[in-house]
Structures are given as C-alpha cells and as structure tokens.
Amino acid sequence: MAAQVAIAVNRKAEQVYPSIQDNLCHLHSFIKKSCVHRWLHYLCGAKNNIYASERLAILMNLRDFYREHQSRIELNHCNQLAEICQYLCDWKLLITVAQQGLVLQPNNVQLRCYLMQACWHLGDHQGAIALATRYVLDAPVQNIFYDYYQRISAWQRFSKVKKFTPSSLLQGKHIYLQPLGHQHVNDFAWQYADPRIAALCCLPLYQGGNQWHEWLAEDMEDSRRATYAVMHPEWGFIGIACLIRYRELGLFYYWLGEDFQGHGFGPDAVEMLLDHDFAYKDMKVCYAKVYEYNIPSIKAITKMGFIPLSVTAKFPFDQELFFYKGTVTDEDYLQQGFIDLMDFLGIDIQIINSKKITTLSGE
Structure with missing residues (x-):
C-alpha cells in the first residue's frame, strides 16, 4: 500500500520477492546512456511497491544516479525523476531536478508545481510564495498556480495566528x-x-x-x-x-x-x-x-x-x-x-x- 494512499504504509519486515532496492542496484550496476530511460521507467513503475524500510536506501541510490548522469538528463528524464522524488518526498533533489527541467522547458506547468511544492515542504515559504506569484503573473490562465498561492498564504497566516515559536x-x-x-x-x-x-x-x-x-x-x-x-x-x-x-x-x-x-x-x-x-x-x-x-x-x-x-x-x-x-x-x-x-x-x-x-x- 503506497504511503500517499494511506498512512498505514507497508510494514512487512520480510518480502517474498526481491526488493526494489536490490533491483535498482542490479540495474545501476550496468547502466549506460542508452538505458537511463530504462532505469527511470522501472522505478516509476515500481514506486507503489516501495517499502518504507527501503526508502532511504533508494533515495541514496537515486541521488547517486542523478550525480552520475546529470549532464545527459533530458526533459523526459526530468519529468520522471521529479515524479519519483515527489512520491518519495525527497524535496531537496526535487528542487534540483525541477530547476534543471525548467531550463529545458521554462513553461512546464508540472515542474513549476513541483518546485513550489518542494520549497513549501522544506519550510521556504517566502520562496514558494515568490514562485507562485511569478507563475500567476506569467500564466494567469493556469488556476493551479493561484491555488498554490492561496494555500501557502493561508498557511502563513495561520502560523502567525497560532503564535508558534519564531x-x-x-x-x-x-x-x-x-x-x-x-x-x-x-x-x-x-x-x-x-x-x-x-x-x-x-x-x-x-x-x-x-x-x-x-x-x-x-x-x-x-x-x-x-x-x-x-x-x-x-x-x-x-x-x-x-x-x-x-x-x-x-x-x-x-x-x-x-x-x-x-x-x-x-x-x-x-x-x-x-x-x-x-x-x-x-x-x-x-x-x-x-x-x-x-x-x-x-x-x-x-x-x-x-x-x-x-x-x-x-x-x-x-x-x-x-x-x-x-x-x-x-x-x-x-x-x-x-x-x-x-x-x-x-x-x-x-x-x-x-x-x-x-x-x-x-x-
């Protein structure tokens, strides 16, 4: 059961089939330029079967992969990587991937949303608001940007009213x-x-x-x-x-x-x-x-x-x-x-x- 479907994520201590992490290490061991897409395609398809106990090891593997192949990452790879990062809640890597993808396609709506979301989740509310404002002005017909702006602004207002520790x-x-x-x-x-x-x-x-x-x-x-x-x-x-x-x-x-x-x-x-x-x-x-x-x-x-x-x-x-x-x-x-x-x-x-x-x- 995926973490984003329910709070009760996978808890099994042992698995009958090889773990996702084992398969990733196997794929990573012979990865070449021609099979970058294969590696990402596999992980996108398998992400719903990732156990919470595997998550950190997979994130480390994913970051190693990105460092090794960043120079030849294409737009479709950025989209796949961003999808995986968002699912696994790796907001730091998501920011890097989304920024690289937006260099290749500045008006990509999904990557813009990923970037706002990642900044918000890491606590950079001012950065997220600034991005949302810029995107609303740049593409006013995209309601999703204004939705992000409203949600983040509402959260900032609530935080002030609640009087959390500075x-x-x-x-x-x-x-x-x-x-x-x-x-x-x-x-x-x-x-x-x-x-x-x-x-x-x-x-x-x-x-x-x-x-x-x-x-x-x-x-x-x-x-x-x-x-x-x-x-x-x-x-x-x-x-x-x-x-x-x-x-x-x-x-x-x-x-x-x-x-x-x-x-x-x-x-x-x-x-x-x-x-x-x-x-x-x-x-x-x-x-x-x-x-x-x-x-x-x-x-x-x-x-x-x-x-x-x-x-x-x-x-x-x-x-x-x-x-x-x-x-x-x-x-x-x-x-x-x-x-x-x-x-x-x-x-x-x-x-x-x-x-x-x-x-x-x-x-």
Missing part, C-alpha cells in the same frame, strides 16, 4: 523545526510506518489520509498544543516534536522515523522548544512520560536534564515512568502539577506515591 529560534545545528501542516501528510506517512512509534508514544494508527487530516485539524485548533515537523537539512521531514501547555506546566513528546533514531535529533528538537517556553512563555515545569522498557528514550531525556518524578501510577499506566524538568524543586508542587496537568488533558490516571493516592476521576 522560526529564528527553531534552527538547530543539525535539524530545524517548522509547524506541522496538512502539506506534510505523505512525509508523515513514510516516517510513521514503524508500528513501534505509535505503540511507544500512545498515538493512533491512522487508517488513511482523511483520518490523519482530521486529527491534524483538531490538533491545530487546540491552543494548548504546538506540534512541529522535525526537519533534516538533507532529508527533509524525519519526525514530530510536540509541546502541550497548561498554565505554567508543559508536557512534551517526540518521535523520529526509524532511519533517523539514535542520532540525537529528537533531544535537539525538544530542547529548542523547551528553551523558548522556559525563557519567554512562563513555563516553570515540563513533564515527560516514558515506558519503562523504552531505554533509548529514558537515556535521551536524562541527558536533557529531566529528573524522575517520585510517583507511580495504577494500571493501565503502571509501566510508565514520569520525569520533570524546570526551576521548581518542591516535591508537593511537582506532584500536584503533574496531577493537574493529566486531569486537564483528560487522562484518567490514578497516581500513587508514599503520601497518598489521588484519583482524578473523583472516586
């Missing part, structure tokens, strides 16, 4: 953040394919794009939540970081796609969000919930300065550990803050500590 504060050394939007649906699908992500983060398994868009619409309307796409300068969207606020309290979660875990990107993303809210938005304490068997996440938040909270919970939350970070050290305040936050979020959790048992449901 983009200048979301530029890290190895990653950057941008508000999660409906345009990210396919990026999200590729990275969310690992079922462990939903299980460890207590998130839903979306059955299709419509369900995901409904979830995001609710998330965007919630003034308590600020959800960001974690972006890699080379590979684009790699995961999510979310900060939920209630009064002077916060709760965060993040997840990264399987190919990008274990490199410190998640903690970098969260620290950018927390630093801003601690400094400028009156947050005193931020909490985190982690399953006791999720050792990598426990190590990560410990390195970020989070301290274990001296509470435990009854079933079904008895396998979760709770942490906090902030300027407050009073134990009673920290425990009561956590209880208040869970209650506010509608999480019916029974907290146990050495002093008392608090039942949020009022029983």
